[in-house]
Amino acid sequence: MNTKGLDDAVDSMLEMFIFETNQNLEQLEQITIQSEKNGAFSGEEINDIFRIMHTIKGSSAMMEALEVTALAHAVEDIFFYVREKKPEKLDCSILTDLVLNAADFIKTEIDKMEAGEKTDAIAADLIESTSAFLLQLKQINGEQPAKITLPVKPKPIQASTQKLSSYIDLDEPVNVFQAKITYKDHCEMENIRAYTLINNVKGIVGELHYLPDNILEDDESANIIRKNGFNICFTTSKEYDEISVLLNRTIFLKELELEQLTDVTECSYWPKKEMLPKKALPEQIIAKGEEREINHPSMISVNVTKLDILMDLVGELVISEAMVTENPDLQGLDLDNFYKAARQLKKISTELQDGVMSIRMVPLSGTFQKMNRIVRDMSKKLNKQAELVLVGEETEVDKNVIEHISDPLMHLIRNSLDHGIELPEDRKKAGKNPVGKITLEAKNAGNEVIINIVDDGQGLNKEKILKKAKENQLLYKNESDFTDKEIYSFIFSPGLSTNEKVTEFSGRGVGMDVVMKNINAVGGNIIVNSEPGKGSMITLKIPLTLAIITGMTIKVGQSRYTIPIMSIRESFKPSLDNILVDPNGNEMIMVRGKCYSIMRLHQLYNIVGAVTDFNDGIMIMIETEKTTIGLFADQLIGQQQIVVKPIPAYIKNISKTQGVTGCTLLGDGNISLILDAVGIVNRV
Amino acid sequence: MAEEVMELDEDTQKDKYLTFFIGKEIYGIDIRLVTEIIGIQPITEIPEVPVYVKGIINLRGKIIPVMDVRLRFKKEFLAYNDRTCVIVIEAHEIALGLIVDGVAEVLRIGEENIVPPPEIRAAQNKYIKGIGKTGNEVNLLLDCDKLLTDQDEAAIVDL
Numbered sequence: 001m002n003t004k005g006l007d008d009a010v011d012s013m014l015e016m017f018i019f020e021t022n023q024n025l026e027q028l029e030q031i032t033i034q035s036e037k038n039g040a041f042s043g044e045e046i047n048d049i050f051r052i053m054h055t056i057k058g059s060s061a062m063m064e065a066l067e068v069t070a071l072a073h074a075v076e077d078i079f080f081y082v083r084e085k086k087p088e089k090l091d092c093s094i095l096t097d098l099v100l101n102a103a104d105f106i107k108t109e110i111d112k113m114e115a116g117e118k119t120d121a122i123a124a125d126l127i128e129s130t131s132a133f134l135l136q137l138k139q140i141n142g143e144q145p146a147k148i149t150l151p152v153k154p155k156p157i158q159a160s161t162q163k164l165s166s167y168i169d170l171d172e173p174v175n176v177f178q179a180k181i182t183y184k185d186h187c188e189m190e191n192i193r194a195y196t197l198i199n200n201v202k203g204i205v206g207e208l209h210y211l212p213d214n215i216l217e218d219d220e221s222a223n224i225i226r227k228n229g230f231n232i233c234f235t236t237s238k239e240y241d242e243i244s245v246l247l248n249r250t251i252f253l254k255e256l257e258l259e260q261l262t263d264v265t266e267c268s269y270w271p272k273k274e275m276l277p278k279k280a281l282p283e284q285i286i287a288k289g290e291e292r293e294i295n296h297p298s299m300i301s302v303n304v305t306k307l308d309i310l311m312d313l314v315g316e317l318v319i320s321e322a323m324v325t326e327n328p329d330l331q332g333l334d335l336d337n338f339y340k341a342a343r344q345l346k347k348i349s350t351e352l353q354d355g356v357m358s359i360r361m362v363p364l365s366g367t368f369q370k371m372n373r374i375v376r377d378m379s380k381k382l383n384k385q386a387e388l389v390l391v392g393e394e395t396e397v398d399k400n401v402i403e404h405i406s407d408p409l410m411h412l413i414r415n416s417l418d419h420g421i422e423l424p425e426d427r428k429k430a431g432k433n434p435v436g437k438i439t440l441e442a443k444n445a446g447n448e449v450i451i452n453i454v455d456d457g458q459g460l461n462k463e464k465i466l467k468k469a470k471e472n473q474l475l476y477k478n479e480s481d482f483t484d485k486e487i488y489s490f491i492f493s494p495g496l497s498t499n500e501k502v503t504e505f506s507g508r509g510v511g512m513d514v515v516m517k518n519i520n521a522v523g524g525n526i527i528v529n530s531e532p533g534k535g536s537m538i539t540l541k542i543p544l545t546l547a548i549i550t551g552m553t554i555k556v557g558q559s560r561y562t563i564p565i566m567s568i569r570e571s572f573k574p575s576l577d578n579i580l581v582d583p584n585g586n587e588m589i590m591v592r593g594k595c596y597s598i599m600r601l602h603q604l605y606n607i608v609g610a611v612t613d614f615n616d617g618i619m620i621m622i623e624t625e626k627t628t629i630g631l632f633a634d635q636l637i638g639q640q641q642i643v644v645k646p647i648p649a650y651i652k653n654i655s656k657t658q659g660v661t662g663c664t665l666l667g668d669g670n671i672s673l674i675l676d677a678v679g680i681v682n683r684v
Numbered sequence: 685m686a687e688e689v690m691e692l693d694e695d696t697q698k699d700k701y702l703t704f705f706i707g708k709e710i711y712g713i714d715i716r717l718v719t720e721i722i723g724i725q726p727i728t729e730i731p732e733v734p735v736y737v738k739g740i741i742n743l744r745g746k747i748i749p750v751m752d753v754r755l756r757f758k759k760e761f762l763a764y765n766d767r768t769c770v771i772v773i774e775a776h777e778i779a780l781g782l783i784v785d786g787v788a789e790v791l792r793i794g795e796e797n798i799v800p801p802p803e804i805r806a807a808q809n810k811y812i813k814g815i816g817k818t819g820n821e822v823n824l825l826l827d828c829d830k831l832l833t834d835q836d837e838a839a840i841v842d843l
């Protein structure tokens with residue numbers, strides 16, 4: 001049992017470590033890039049970076065990622081120096097590179113840890129270049145190359161006075177133990193190891209005191225531990241053997257002296273009662289580390305799966321509510337009070353639904369900020385000058401949508417920079433500002449979020465795209481019939497993207513089909529606009545959430561289907577005069593002078609008992625980037641918010657149906673299948 | 685503690701089979717796989733699946749696919765009546781409802797009373813794991829793994 005508990009503790013510690021470190025790294029990246037833009041590191045930014053590196057150093061030592069620890073230590077040294085000495089000559093650009101490289105290294109290692117792999121990369125090169133930079137920095141700022149003595153605050157060695165008060169569910173602690181732990185020589189950072197040890201035992205001890213007490217605040221304590229060993233004294237309900245086993249697990253343990261005392265007064269550094277401070281140990285660390293965030297509203301991080309379960313439950317609730325209030329048994333009854341109560345219930349459940357939705361909403365700023373790094377790195381590599389302007393980054397979308405759009409955005413920004421923005425000299429010739437401008441803009445529009453990626457580069461070359469599309473036999477109608485929009489959307493075709501030449505001349509190519517796929521996967525749309533010589537604009541329309549969509553439910557035979565409202569352009573009763581049939585039997589409809597293919601849903605899915613006469617059914621115009629078609633169904637049932645449920649795995653395994661993406665429960669308990677416009681259009 | 689209870693639970697269910705009818709034959713299915721037995725429900729059809737997959741049902745908010753075992757065994761379709769049952773099973777985290785003519789009983793068939801199906805006809809017996817003997821009766825024990833995973837090529841072509 002005990003070992004299991006310990007393993008769990010390690011797992012949750014690892015999870016927490018990965019989460020925190022990733023957050024810290026993200027913040028680090030933002031700060032660094034911001035400082036580079038400003039051309040200088042402000043005092044606050046230096047403090048922040050120092051703090052982040054310090055935190056990473058401490059926590060990675062706890063997780064035994066020693067290379068990370070060493071690297072973080074080296075970077076921390078630089079910022080310690082910068083903070084204390086405020087050197088006048090500081091090459092921000094090189095320093096930024098150093099910090100970003102270090103961040104990348106740490107990130108890779110963290111990813112490995114997350115995947116359960118060994119952290120085996122060697123950071124020696126990075127550490128060396130970091131140290132070399134520090135040395136150089138010291139030299140050019142007129143300091144002796146000798147190692148500077150860190151201004152250690154001389155603190156009297158006294159007993160720590162911390163009571164771990166948060167573990168009240170323990171049995172009455174009766175046994176008192178005193179232990180002296182000596183670490184193996186050269187294991188380094190004894191103070192951090194001591195802290196790890198304290199963390200390990202604090203779950204089982206009542207009250208705990210140790211010497212030296214200032215293990216986290218003062219690096220000098222490492223030396224003291226090295227010399228005198230680490231002394232801890234604690235009360236616990238556990239027996240000698242258990243404690244001995246636990247302490248013997250300490251990593252790099254050289255020697256353990258454990259003795260049982262009869263009373264706490266025997267311990268020389270046990271404090272008098274009235275001296276006990278109020279703060280518990282973990283709080284102190286937070287207070288130290290996150291001073292800047294005190295003003296923020298208090299936050300907790302929650303596992304997304306928990307939110308998913310909550311979301312599911314709320315979805316069920318909404319459906320069951322509809323089942324009760326719209327129950328056919330109630331029809332024809334005079335139920336004023338019932339409906340009054342039902343309305344109240346409806347109001348509450350809608351609020352509950354909104355509340356749960358808002359929990360899942362995350363601002364886009366995190367994703368947007370990441371693009372800064374890409375623009376910076378790429379413009380350096382390509383010898384281009386570009387500035388990224390972020391607008392509306394506070395716009396919020398569902399967490400699961402963010403995950404899906406991060407990669408596409410990266411691709412689009414890359415393409416804008418690679419193929420859109422010209423070289424500085426070309427831009428000058430064209431009479432433009434040599435620094436290109438890419439604007440990443442997000443805004444809310446009803447149930448959608450619109451993201452624009454605008455660049456002031458050379459724009460797309462229509463003729464080249466058309467020519468290439470023709471060579472790849474992608475043209476599905478007469479060349480002259482293509483609108484600009486349709487031509488531009490060819491850049492998302494897989495055939496085009498792999499072709500080097502097109503990307504070289506007319507831009508946009510590598511991986512653009514993947515962008516389209518990802519955006520379509522979340523039910524979004526992409527629209528491309530471009531003006532030769534002036535730039536181009538790519539617009540992404542993304543649903544706010546994947547869990548709930550607004551859909552139009554239709555009926556075909558006995559089956560119900562739901563079409564996301566985003567895909568529907570219009571619906572109407574078709575008139576036979578507007579319907580044409582070509583010699584192959586393909587049906588088409590004229591709408592305001594334009595001709596569209598017709599897809600009969602009952603034919604597509606072999607539904608018996610459906611309406612076949614155009615006069616009796618309804619035509620729903622479905623729009624995708626590629627084309628628009630008319631979908632013929634029996635009748636519209638109504639528009640409503642639906643909770644998307646996945647198609648059962650078994651069905652997915654045996655069926656290769658295109659066009660059905662999920663299902664949902666209707667108010668009457670029936671199931672409706674959710675149709676996907678892109679899948680349907682592909683069937684034409 | 686929890687694990688012990690689980691083990692105990694497993695033990696009482698060992699060697700027990702839920703038997704059901706398809707026509708005159710009696711089939712058995714390992715009771716550990718069975719989640720529940722329900723009457724026939726309104727079924728929502730799914731387009732473009734093999735004929736034996738009748739569609740999906742709403743089981744208290746969970747969406748579960750249902751398979752007509754009769755059609756799966758290439759027997760003739762029989763209209764559903766009030767004896768028709770859906771046995772909901774769960775294996776490899778896949779939930780599936782089996783539509784059967786009727787449920788019989790729960791039987792204990794020890795391993796010593798189970799004989800492998802005749803090898804010569806193995807091709808035809810691919811869903812039968814063994815033949816169980818209880819008294820005078822003979823039960824065909826279903827291999828649910830195969831039932832779930834094995835693709836019936838012919839049925840898909842039939843579309």
